[in-house]
Amino acid sequence: MKLQRLGIIAGVGLTATLALTACGSDNTTTKPGATGAAAAKIECAGGTLNVAGSSAQKNAMLEWIKAYKGACKDAKIEYNANGSGAGIQGFTAKTADFAGSDSALKDTEQPAADARCATGKAIHLPMVTGPIAIVFKVDNVDSLQLKPATLAGIFSGKITKWNAPEITADNPGAKLPDAAIQTVHRSDSSGTTENFTDYLTATAKDAWTFGKAKEWKAPGGVGSKGSDGVAADVAKTSGSIGYVEMSFAETAGLKKAKIQNGAGEFTELTPASAAKTVESAEVKGSGDDLKLKIDYNTKAAGAYPLVLVTYEIACSAGNGDKAALIKGFLTYTSSTEGQAQLTKLGYAPLAESVRVKVAAAAAKIAA
Amino acid sequence: MTSSTTTKPAAGAMLPRRRRFGAETIFRWLTTGAGTAVLVIIVAIATFLIAEAVPALRDNKENFFTYKEWFTGPADRKFGIAALAFGTVLSATIALLLAVPVALGIALFLSHYAPRRISTTLGFLIDLLAAVPSIVFGLWGRDYLVDPVKDLSAWLNEYMGWLPLFGGDGPFGKSVLLGSIVLAIMVLPIITSLSREVFMQTPKANEEAALALGATKWEMIRTSVLPYGRPGIIAAVLLGLGRALGETIALAMTLGTTFVISFNLVETGGNSIAANIANKFGEADDFGRGALIASGLVLFTITLIVNMTARAIVYRRREFR
Numbered sequence: 001m002k003l004q005r006l007g008i009i010a011g012v013g014l015t016a017t018l019a020l021t022a023c024g025s026d027n028t029t030t031k032p033g034a035t036g037a038a039a040a041k042i043e044c045a046g047g048t049l050n051v052a053g054s055s056a057q058k059n060a061m062l063e064w065i066k067a068y069k070g071a072c073k074d075a076k077i078e079y080n081a082n083g084s085g086a087g088i089q090g091f092t093a094k095t096a097d098f099a100g101s102d103s104a105l106k107d108t109e110q111p112a113a114d115a116r117c118a119t120g121k122a123i124h125l126p127m128v129t130g131p132i133a134i135v136f137k138v139d140n141v142d143s144l145q146l147k148p149a150t151l152a153g154i155f156s157g158k159i160t161k162w163n164a165p166e167i168t169a170d171n172p173g174a175k176l177p178d179a180a181i182q183t184v185h186r187s188d189s190s191g192t193t194e195n196f197t198d199y200l201t202a203t204a205k206d207a208w209t210f211g212k213a214k215e216w217k218a219p220g221g222v223g224s225k226g227s228d229g230v231a232a233d234v235a236k237t238s239g240s241i242g243y244v245e246m247s248f249a250e251t252a253g254l255k256k257a258k259i260q261n262g263a264g265e266f267t268e269l270t271p272a273s274a275a276k277t278v279e280s281a282e283v284k285g286s287g288d289d290l291k292l293k294i295d296y297n298t299k300a301a302g303a304y305p306l307v308l309v310t311y312e313i314a315c316s317a318g319n320g321d322k323a324a325l326i327k328g329f330l331t332y333t334s335s336t337e338g339q340a341q342l343t344k345l346g347y348a349p350l351a352e353s354v355r356v357k358v359a360a361a362a363a364k365i366a367a
Numbered sequence: 368m369t370s371s372t373t374t375k376p377a378a379g380a381m382l383p384r385r386r387r388f389g390a391e392t393i394f395r396w397l398t399t400g401a402g403t404a405v406l407v408i409i410v411a412i413a414t415f416l417i418a419e420a421v422p423a424l425r426d427n428k429e430n431f432f433t434y435k436e437w438f439t440g441p442a443d444r445k446f447g448i449a450a451l452a453f454g455t456v457l458s459a460t461i462a463l464l465l466a467v468p469v470a471l472g473i474a475l476f477l478s479h480y481a482p483r484r485i486s487t488t489l490g491f492l493i494d495l496l497a498a499v500p501s502i503v504f505g506l507w508g509r510d511y512l513v514d515p516v517k518d519l520s521a522w523l524n525e526y527m528g529w530l531p532l533f534g535g536d537g538p539f540g541k542s543v544l545l546g547s548i549v550l551a552i553m554v555l556p557i558i559t560s561l562s563r564e565v566f567m568q569t570p571k572a573n574e575e576a577a578l579a580l581g582a583t584k585w586e587m588i589r590t591s592v593l594p595y596g597r598p599g600i601i602a603a604v605l606l607g608l609g610r611a612l613g614e615t616i617a618l619a620m621t622l623g624t625t626f627v628i629s630f631n632l633v634e635t636g637g638n639s640i641a642a643n644i645a646n647k648f649g650e651a652d653d654f655g656r657g658a659l660i661a662s663g664l665v666l667f668t669i670t671l672i673v674n675m676t677a678r679a680i681v682y683r684r685r686e687f688r
Contacts (some may be wrong), residue, residue, distance in 0.1 A: 055649075083649030106441065182538050187624035187656075188646040189440075213440040214650050222635040223624030224509075225646060232510060261662065309657055 053100030060240035098314035102191025117215020120317025131274035133249035143257030178193035184242035187223030189214035247346020262297035271348035276303035279351030288361035323367035330362035369548030415611035416599035423657025459611035469560035478566035497556035505620035508549040520633035535551035554607035605677035
């Protein structure tokens with residue numbers, strides 16, 4: 001009897017697992033990487049690294065770790081995607097060897113992070129470009145063009161119908177239905193929301209009055225947990241619009257709106273158009289600290305302005321015996337080969353001019 | 368030969384001598400220790416919660432008990448429990464209203480109507496439901512149950528929209544109704560298992576007496592099984608309520624996450640303390656964590672009150688047996 005029961009439990013459990021695997025999201029599917037080719041370039045070091053932080057760059061990190069470990073047998077790297085805030089905290093408390101973060105250290109956080117680095121300083125290395133896609137589902141509408149002010153109007157709840165004059169003005173000739181707009185935002189606090197609201201604040205000050213924050217502040221709309229939640233909600237709800245990281249838009253097969261940049265052109269989101277915005281960003285840090293100021297009003301031709309950059313926050317020196325591994329790993333991630341892995345995961349590679357600086361800074365990481 | 372003293376007891380009743388480190392004493396110490404540990408753990412949790420929450424509460428720019436929204440970013444520092452506590456209690460109550468009748472029905476069927484074989488299998492399946500991780504319920508609710516609930520909501524809204532519960536004009540979908548239905552399914556096994564056990568313990572003499580007096584099966588259940596099981600049912604329901612109040616991830620995925628106080632069940636919305644903790648914890652700084660812990664303290668208090676009420680009711684009804 002006992003055994004029989006156990007058998008049933010195991011059977012049901014197995015079925016459940018299989019069912020789950022079958023309907024799980026596909027974005028973690030690992031495609032055969034160019035591990036072999038890249039292996040020659042990887043600078044190996046042994047040891048163990050604990051890295052924590054942003055979930056926005058999780059897929060990139062996991063892919064890089066796999067490639068790095070594949071080439072260097074003595075290296076052990078763990079990435080804990082527990083959020084940027086937790087990552088920075090772990091870095092400062094020395095439980096993480098470096099942190100991944102969606103936003104740069106605040107001026108209040110910088111001193112503690114610098115102190116942790118003893119002889120060095122905490123530096124920002126932009127590593128992963130994660131474009132934010134505006135995804136929508138409107139019956140019989142395949143393409144949508146939006147000005148920042150229109151976007152702000154929609155997400156602040158002022159524009160409520162798809163055939164509102166603001167939207168029709170942005171889409172000359174398009175037939176838009178007389179349907180209610182359902183906005184979908186993140187219910188969990190996230191760097192994506194922070195970057196999106198930062199973008200709206202910078203580009204549509206008059207229409208967006210809620211400022212920049214990790215928590216969604218505008219009234220109305222529906223909240224969903226995680227980018228996958230937002231993507232799932234948009235895919236299910238006719239007349240909905242939401243914002244997600246590019247990889248989730250691709251995975252869920254959602255339509256992406258074209259966004260107007262500072263030069264006045266409506267640009268489609270592609271890895272290349274996103275990279276152009278990062279390329280035009282101004283470096284705010286000094287020396288090897290590559291803190292960027294993304295210009296959401298970028299006038300660069302063909303640039304998609306709504307872009308999130310995640311940094312690796314590491315010590316320039318004072319890394320002790322982990323220095324070689326941190327340096328080796330970050331040198332790999334900032335190499336052309338490392339960045340080339342990103343496109344297939346739904347990220348955009350760093351623009352070459354930025355990448356060169358990041359690689360140079362990573363190469364200088366010391367004990 | 369040394370054992371001869373124990374194998375050959377002297378004539379007359381010789382009581383085992385009480386030894387200082389005998390099994391008797393050690394066992395007593397162990398149980399006392401276990402009992403004390405519970406108290407220590409509870410007090411430690413409470414102390415931790417209070418110590419972490421106080422700094423955030425002190426810096427809160429709004430009234431913690433009446434403010435409805437939750438902004439803990441460096442620019443704002445204002446948060447309040449009102450909407451969250453309301454949402455927690457509302458979704459848990461609706462879930463119980465849905466789950467209790469069904470659970471008692473299943474329990475009675477299993478204990479008094481179903482043939483033994485079916486009863487065993489079905490009971491096992493119900494218990495299995497309790498072993499499903501709550502994130503699975505959350506995903507299922509978010510991705511599959513949401514469609515039928517959307518239709519149901521639209522229907523309720525059309526025909527019973529005059530009731531504030533089902534009013535509004537959409538959109539429907541991720542609502543208190545969806546969250547409560549998922550929650551109801553999650554508390555179902557707890558209430559079913561416990562009340563089934565209680566129903567099966569009804570003294571056979573009582574049941575047979577009722578039947579002998581000419582009662583039908585339903586009358587027998589009403590006059591002997593239900594009264595006998597009442598304290599057990601109450602305890603089971605309150606245990607289910609405790610689970611419903613504390614449920615985290617399933618609600619974080621199925622509620623519409625709005626910070627308003629509204630009895631509307633069908634429009635997108637709803638929130639709960641535990642879901643809010645799951646949503647906000649990942650990116651929270653020290654202040655944000657303190658604020659979330661303060662909300663945890665409120666949940667702790669609500670749960671404590673629920674449990675104490677359960678105990679009080681069970682004790683008060685005990686002599687009724």
